[in-house]
Amino acid sequence: MTRNIVIAGAGVSGLTLAERLTSTGEDVSVTVIEKESCPGGLARTFGRDGFLFDIGPHRFHTSDTDVNNYLLEILGDDHVTINRSSNVYMAGKYRSWPLTLKSVAGLPFPVLFRSFLDLFRKQSEVEHPTFADYVISKYGKNIYNYFFRGYTEKFTGCSADTLHIDWAEAGVNRAVIDKNVKADDLVSLLKSVLIPKPVSTSFYYPSYGGIQTFCDKQAQRIQNSGGRILYNCEALGIETANGKVSGVRTADSGVIPADHVYWSAPVSILFPDAGFQFMDTLLCNIALSKPQNNNYQWCYFGQEDILFSRLTVPRNFRADTVPQKADSLIVEITLNDPEHRNNPAVLNDRLIHQLESVDALQASDIIFMDWKLVSHTYPLYDLDYRERLSDLVLPEGLQLTGRCGSFWYNNMDHSIGEALAISTGQTFAKDFWK
Ligand SMILES: Cc1cc2nc3c(=O)[nH]c(=O)nc-3n(C[C@H](O)[C@H](O)[C@H](O)COP(=O)(O)OP(=O)(O)OC[C@H]3O[C@@H](n4cnc5c(N)ncnc54)[C@H](O)[C@@H]3O)c2cc1C
Numbered sequence: 001m002t003r004n005i006v007i008a009g010a011g012v013s014g015l016t017l018a019e020r021l022t023s024t025g026e027d028v029s030v031t032v033i034e035k036e037s038c039p040g041g042l043a044r045t046f047g048r049d050g051f052l053f054d055i056g057p058h059r060f061h062t063s064d065t066d067v068n069n070y071l072l073e074i075l076g077d078d079h080v081t082i083n084r085s086s087n088v089y090m091a092g093k094y095r096s097w098p099l100t101l102k103s104v105a106g107l108p109f110p111v112l113f114r115s116f117l118d119l120f121r122k123q124s125e126v127e128h129p130t131f132a133d134y135v136i137s138k139y140g141k142n143i144y145n146y147f148f149r150g151y152t153e154k155f156t157g158c159s160a161d162t163l164h165i166d167w168a169e170a171g172v173n174r175a176v177i178d179k180n181v182k183a184d185d186l187v188s189l190l191k192s193v194l195i196p197k198p199v200s201t202s203f204y205y206p207s208y209g210g211i212q213t214f215c216d217k218q219a220q221r222i223q224n225s226g227g228r229i230l231y232n233c234e235a236l237g238i239e240t241a242n243g244k245v246s247g248v249r250t251a252d253s254g255v256i257p258a259d260h261v262y263w264s265a266p267v268s269i270l271f272p273d274a275g276f277q278f279m280d281t282l283l284c285n286i287a288l289s290k291p292q293n294n295n296y297q298w299c300y301f302g303q304e305d306i307l308f309s310r311l312t313v314p315r316n317f318r319a320d321t322v323p324q325k326a327d328s329l330i331v332e333i334t335l336n337d338p339e340h341r342n343n344p345a346v347l348n349d350r351l352i353h354q355l356e357s358v359d360a361l362q363a364s365d366i367i368f369m370d371w372k373l374v375s376h377t378y379p380l381y382d383l384d385y386r387e388r389l390s391d392l393v394l395p396e397g398l399q400l401t402g403r404c405g406s407f408w409y410n411n412m413d414h415s416i417g418e419a420l421a422i423s424t425g426q427t428f429a430k431d432f433w434k
Pocket residue numbers: 008009010011012013014033034035036039040041042043055056057058059060061233234235236264265266269332377378401402403404410411412413415
């Protein structure tokens with residue numbers, strides 16, 4: 001009997017699953033439903049006038065051999081290996097991230113001194129630690145106040161002591177993408193600064209197009225193997241019969257029959273009353289007529305009075321993401337003010353002024369500023385999100401998957417790893433942050 005499979009969402013996770021299921025040669029009918037007009041989800045790329053803009057910085061890195069092999073199978077020779085170069089903007093200067101001795105030495109002395117004293121302070125035990133408790137216990141109160149609190153509250157729009165500890169466990173070390181650079185507490189941070197190991201961290205990136213090239217290639221393979229991808233098709237929910245999934249309801253194609261549904265679209269669509277919240281991000285993609293002085297691929301900005309949390313420089317991923325002699329910037333701003341949803345351009349003047357004040361661009365070089373609203377960029381881990389997730393009752397034949405489907409603060413490699421496991425009938429533990 002043909003297995004009738006519907007996958008909601010053509011992001012990395014839905015596409016990997018569809019690509020694997022259609023390549024087995026088994027008797028399966030696979031339909032992917034995607035509300036946007038192209039594949040990629042959060043790993044999409046926007047193009048305009050020869051400029052390519054990913055959704056923030058997107059790079060492939062993994063320590064999982066199966067995921068690595070899969071990445072290379074899909075990209076083939078169409079990939080480049082790039083050395084990472086990331087910065088953090090602290091105390092009015094760009095500093096390399098993870099921090100080095102040189103960059104730490106330039107921090108204001110009172111901050112350094114107080115942070116040093118934190119090494120000797122015993123942290124009190126907390127029964128149900130929050131994000132704030134976790135970071136204070138790892139890095140001390142001073143570094144927490146100096147960097148993590150402001151950055152996190154600006155980024156999430158929530159007070160740091162209302163966020164679940166998982167937000168820290170998943171997010172803080174995510175910024176450090178090489179396990180050789182230990183920075184997961186104050187002592188290891190200090191060691192890595194004082195006794196730096198020569199670390200060269202690299203990642204994969206497609207050799208043409210933006211990060212979406214990977215998903216375009218997956219989509220092509222799915223279609224070549226007989227799978228269907230329906231773009232501009234919004235899944236509204238699932239249909240059930242006798243406690244089992246029977247189809248997916250869509251906005252304009254009626255019900256698509258299915259005996260198995262993998263749901264990688266936001267879980268909040270299926271369970272609107274369960275209180276799952278996501279963050280939305282405003283991207284301002286800026287084209288510039290000539291090269292600026294930004295030497296990093298991406299840079300974090302923790303200051304509360306600065307609108308943006310991160311800047312990305314596409315040409316430092318691959319030179320041909322901008323026309324010759326031009327430059328560009330991707331600015332990420334969390335949508336915390338509902339008034340900016342429909343009219344982000346009201347921020348233009350303030351944004352330009354702030355970008356100039358951190359030497360990221362010269363206003364006279366701007367060719368265009370293209371605003372994009374990307375929804376469901378991050379799951380918001382409030383204090384009882386785990387209980388609410390485990391309380392969900394799913395009908396037989398429905399599986400939640402991927403970043404938004406399973407409310408999982410993950411990366412592309414995690415979405416791929418999970419999809420590879422599901423496609424071979426294995427279970428996948430989502431405890432990567434441990
Ligand atoms: C700013 C930013 C930077 C990142 N940087 C990196 C990085 O450097 N490296 C890395 O590995 N990862 C990075 N990530 C994470 C990475 O983007 C995600 O882990 C990955 O793309 C998730 O894929 P997914 O398929 O699980 O989810 P998604 O990409 O969210 O896919 C879900 C899909 O469902 C579709 N959809 C939504 N609603 C519906 C509906 N009602 N009906 C039909 N379809 C629907 C969406 O359009 C989307 O295509 C970053 C994420 C962000 C936001």
